[in-house]
Amino acid sequence: MIPRRVAVTGIGVVSACGDTFGEFWTAMAAGRSAIRPMTLVPPGSLRFPNGAEAAQFDPLRHFEEKEAGFLDRFAQFTAVAAREAIRAAGLQIDVALGRRCAIVTGSCSGGQTTQDNNFLSLYATKGRVSPLTIPLVMANSGASRVSLEFGITGPVYTISTACSSSNHAIGQAFWMVRNGGVEVAITGGSDAPFALGFLKAWEAMRVISPDTCRPFSRDRRGLILGEGAAMFVLEPLDRARARGAAVWGEIAGFGMSSDAHHLTQPHAEGAAMAMRAALADAGAAPEAIGYINAHGTGTQTNDATEVEAIRAVFGAHADKLPVSSTKSMHGHALGGAGALEAAATLAAMRSGLIPPTANFTEPDPACDLDVVPNHVREAEFEWAMSNAFAFGGLNAVLVFRR
């Protein structure tokens, strides 16, 4: 069969920048960073004081009390974002469509808050853990919740590839819809890393900035962790048009690669290979791309390596290509990062506004691209790219079309 074009007809977000896609995009379009002192862990317990927490998120606004207790924070994010996306798409999921619908989510770390609280109970206080620990910690608990809530009985699974998780998930969902494997897909990703044990592990990696996240800036000092989820409804473009659904844009290409280089050091060649694969999958020339939402973590190594990879793929076009990192505003939400960035990229493409790289102070010769420093920019473009590169050397790149 002829591959189908795949439209995004619904977007839902929970993030440090707000509990809805609308609030999230308002913050992105204003260049407003949500990086603040952390409140979910005791102050002074870590070398780094700041994070991008979804501080306004109140589970009891979205779930009955008992229900909330059956979901870790990251899965609550998934469910709330999925509801918003499905509602926005105007999707009625009956039994027949439920069978032809997939859910693919990404999560790096699953139910860290639940695991931390229960291990504290085990080792420090009660000597035992709750029977809910396993079903709350499992990385697929968000996807399973959405399946239960909406009666979705088709393929449901979760991909865990660290910081590339949600790009891998969205890419898989996109391919399933494109090749007719399913009629509709609910996809995206989520993480909630603000649990002391997990944060201590990040501290030991020495990659967290002691102040803020300044991607591509010469004085960047590391990443800032964030949390949240973004979920999307994907369906064939023809189907979306036939039912009069609003289309945010298309997912047009997906490419992946593995560095086979180092467990934690990035590698320009692997990143470039994934970008080229995504362009080829989309049938787009490099010159067609009008904006890149970068992986842009704000570590010295990632940003310089990513710029090297972008130059390798785009050649002279790289000098005319705006590249920004919205992690400077919503933080690095790990397995949720690619999904939040896909939401930002789709909104940017639709509204003709490029979200900036916030907190930018001074140019770095090793990152000599147009990184859209600090101020939102008006720009019309038809094609965009979003990068995700993970520890373990796993790269996943999406290409979008207006």
Added chain:
Amino acid sequence: MSEELIARVIEVIAKTQKIPSESITLDKTFAELNIDSLDGLNILFALEDEFRIDIADEAAREIHSVREIVDGVGKLVAAKSQTANP
């Protein structure tokens, strides 16, 4: 830079890297010892345990040789004993 300090640092590196301590001398760089970024983190973590010190992230980034480790650890140990015995 005391002989004892040098020996203890070398011992930590040897144990963490699983290499003979005889292969490690003050003038060796991380590259010469095949110590990559992740190995480096592991060594700093073990040194923090061994000497009960706290090595700041920014200082950690500047360390690329055995001599730099010994210098850095020596300073932190000295600073610690100063605070302990005013």
